[in-house]
Amino acid sequence: xxxNPITRAAFIALALLAGQAHAQAAAPVAVDGAxxxxxxxxxxxxxxxxxxxxxxxxxxxxxESPAAGLTEVHEMKMEGDIMKMRAVPTLDLPAGKTVEFKPxxxxxxxxxxxxxxxxxxxxxxxxxxxxxxxVETQLPLQLPVVTQAPGASAAATGHGMAHGQKH
Numbered sequence: 001x002x003x004n005p006i007t008r009a010a011f012i013a014l015a016l017l018a019g020q021a022h023a024q025a026a027a028p029v030a031v032d033g034a035x036x037x038x039x040x041x042x043x044x045x046x047x048x049x050x051x052x053x054x055x056x057x058x059x060x061x062x063x064e065s066p067a068a069g070l071t072e073v074h075e076m077k078m079e080g081d082i083m084k085m086r087a088v089p090t091l092d093l094p095a096g097k098t099v100e101f102k103p104x105x106x107x108x109x110x111x112x113x114x115x116x117x118x119x120x121x122x123x124x125x126x127x128x129x130x131x132x133x134x135v136e137t138q139l140p141l142q143l144p145v146v147t148q149a150p151g152a153s154a155a156a157t158g159h160g161m162a163h164g165q166k167h
Contacts (some may be wrong), residue, residue: 029054031146038119048108057095058129065125069112117145
């Protein structure tokens with residue numbers, strides 16, 4: 001019995017998507033609304049944003065991406081009248097509580113980009129979590145690359161801030 005190549009390709013794509021959905025469902029942390037900010041030629045850094053909800057509590061211990069020379073979890077916060085950004089070695093994710101990664105707050109920083117992140121493409125990012133017993137779990141993601149958060153205005157996303165230009 002021969003298969004139409006288009007039908008076979010569609011079946012493979014659906015199987016991959018189902019596997020990715022199953023991996024996400026089985027993961028100790030659910031990821032929602034993930035995206036990465038597009039960059040331009042010469043720009044060496046950008047951010048990735050999402051919402052993380054740990055089923056039983058976990059810690060985000062690192063992020064990785066082949067698109068960047070260095071991938072770190074960062075936090076931006078006001079200290080007095082000054083906005084400061086710093087790398088966060090680990091981030092606690094309390095059970096059942098959503099932790100939002102957004103411009104001006106927690107985010108995944110993609111540093112030393114190997115090529116610009118083009119709007120409409122995707123970027124691979126792997127999040128590595130640790131449970132209460134110290135067991136690590138990797139969650140590979142494909143983040144859509146956009147110019148601003150889906151459904152948000154430029155002012156609400158902090159678009160246009162000098163964030164990430166110099167580290």
